Amino acid sequence: MTTSERGAKVVLVDIEGTTTSISFVHDVLFPYAKENVEKFLRESWERDDTKQIVQDLQQVHQFTDYKDTLNTTPANVDVGLISGFVRYLIDQDLKVTPMKTLQGLIWAQGYANGELKGHVYEDVPAAFQAWCAAGLRIAVYSSGSVAAQKLIFGNSIAGNLQPYLSDYFDTHVGHKQEKQSYENIANILTEKPEQIVFLTDIPGEAAAARSAGLQAIILQRPGNAALTDDQKCSFDLITDFKPLQSLKLPENKHVA
Ligand SMILES: CSCCC(=O)C(=O)COP(=O)(O)O
């Protein structure tokens, strides 16, 4: 079935495990943020955006292993302790919004000084080009901050891919395994949910998107988590974007 037969107007892409390898995010980006967080915080400590992030991080510590050690007042907060807390959140891969905002600021320095280049699979630029040529909008939805999303696509190994992208969404719109997040995205895009095709590697995200009425397709990139037989039966599966470049999408599997 083609995207036009599906009535698709927007392709909504996840990043990690979809456009970009999990290994780049976990073995390059996350270590870069962990190595540089303390230096970044010390250098930017007096900036308003850093103060806001630190304050927001203090609101979430009580739900973590840091609940007994990070219960200081904002005025007494220690850079070393906050840096340790950020490294802990990264190690746990907790998608906490202020930590994701902070990561984006740290990565910005790495992209600017040439230490980082955003990984995208080789089929991604061609698919972006084909979808734009066919009049589809391409939007991004990732747990990484919007700023981090713009950096990865703006400084990718395939060049600047930002011109293909019309909209960016992060956890400010809601978490990725919640139906409401996809309803919010459809509302902001002013499209009917069924006219949005969401591409992701995570079945819980695909299920949440589908419960909001979006079409969902799961990527099975090298290094992505294995799917159960049930998940394989429930969702459309692709190993890369090539089948979508000609706008031929796999048969939709409808699950109530
Ligand atoms: C914006 S690139 C970094 C991606 C990231 O921080 C992350 O947690 C991956 O989340 P995704 O929702 O893209 O799977």
Ligand SMILES: [Mg+2]
């Ligand atoms: Mg992903």
